[in-house]
C-alpha cells in the first residue's frame with residue numbers, strides 16, 4: 001500500500017455503522033509462508049485495527065487475539081466529472097506466521113468489526129501449489145464476470161492464491177467499476193490472497209488508477225522507481241517465483257522499460273526456485289496478427305529464454321491462445337525451447353482469434369479461468385470455460401539438464417472459433 005494521505009493519528013474515535021469495513025482483500029507478500037497483507041476501507045477517517053488468531057472450531061476468545069493497528073490513508077478519489085469522493089483506506093501486514101497454517105482475522109473497530117475470515121499461509125518449498133489465473137475482467141463486471149470468479153472458486157475452493165493479468169476494470173479511476181469488482185469477488189478476495197499486474201485500462205497515460213496502491217498492498221521489491229511501485233514485483237510462493245512486470249508502463253516510459261529489464265534480469269538470475277512464471281498484461285504472442293507485440297519480444301524474450309522462465313501468463317487480447325514458440329533450442333538440438341505462453345480473458349468483452357502458428361489451442365467468444373497446479377517437478381494446467389468445462393490442458397515436466405517436456409492433454413471438443 002502506498003500512502004498519499006494522512007496516517008495513523010488524528011482520527012475521530014466515533015465509529016458509526018456507516019464505517020463497516022468494505023473492499024476487504026488479502027494480497028500475497030514477498031514471503032507468503034510467514035505473512036499476508038490485508039487492505040480495506042471505510043467511508044470516514046476512523047481508526048481501524050486488525051485482530052487475528054489461530055484457527056479454531058469455537059468462537060475466538062478475547063485472550064487469543066493478536067492486535068495490529070492499521071496504517072490509514074485518506075484519499076480524495078477524482079474521476080473526471082464524477083463528484084470527488086473522500087474515503088479512507090487501511091492496511092495491515094500480519095507477520096511471523098507459521099508456514100502451511102490456517103488463521104482467522106477480522107478488521108474494523110469496536111462496533112463495526114468485519115466477520116472473522118479464514119486464510120492459510122503458504123507451506124514448505126516441497127508442498128503442492130495451486131492457483132487461479134484470470135485474464136481481463138474489465139467490462140460488465142458485476143453482471144457478467146461475477147459468475148466466472150464464483151465458478152472458479154467452486155471448482156477449486158482450496159487454491160493458494162489468485163492471479164489477475166491486468167485490466168481488472170475498464171475506465172481508469174472508476175469507483176463504480178472497482179465497487180463491482182469487489183462485490184463480484186466478495187469473501188473470495190478476503191480469504192484467498194491475490195496478486196495482480198496492471199493493464200492499460202488501469203492507466204491514464206502514466207497515471208496509475210488512483211485505487212490501485214490504496215486498495216492493494218503488494219510487495220515493494222521492484223525497481224527503485226516510484227512509477228513502478230506495487231506494479232513490478234515478485235512473490236516467492238514455495239518453490240515458485242511469480243514475477244509481475246508492468247507492460248503498459250514499459251510502453252509509456254523508455255526509462256521504466258530499461259529499469260524493468262535490468263531488474264528482471266537480476267531477479268531471474270538470483271532465483272533458486274524450481275519454477276518461474278512471468279506475469280504481465282500484454283502478450284508476447286497475440287491471438288490476432290494485428291495485435292502483435294514485437295517490441296516486447298525484442299526487449300524481454302532473450303531474458304526469459306536465457307533464464308528458463310517456464311510460463312508467461314497474459315491478457316489484453318480478449319480471446320484465448322496457448323502455445324510454445326516452435327523454435328529449436330540452441331543448447332539442446334532437437335528440443336523445443338522457451339516458455340509456454342498463454343493469453344486469456346475472463347470478462348465478457350470478447351474479440352476474435354485468427355490462426356497464429358504459435359497457438360496449440362485457441363478460443364473465441366468464450367470467458368475462461370485457468371487452474372494451475374504444481375507438484376514438485378510437474379505443472380498441470382487446465383483452462384476452464386465460464387460454465388466449468390475443461391477447454392485446454394497440458395502437463396509441463398522438468399527434466400534435469402534438458403528443456404521442459406510438454407505433454408498435451410487437449411480435450412476432444414471443437415475449438416470455439418470467433419472471427420469478429
Ligand SMILES: [Fe+2]
Nearest residue numbers: 167199200316
Ligand atoms: Fe488491455
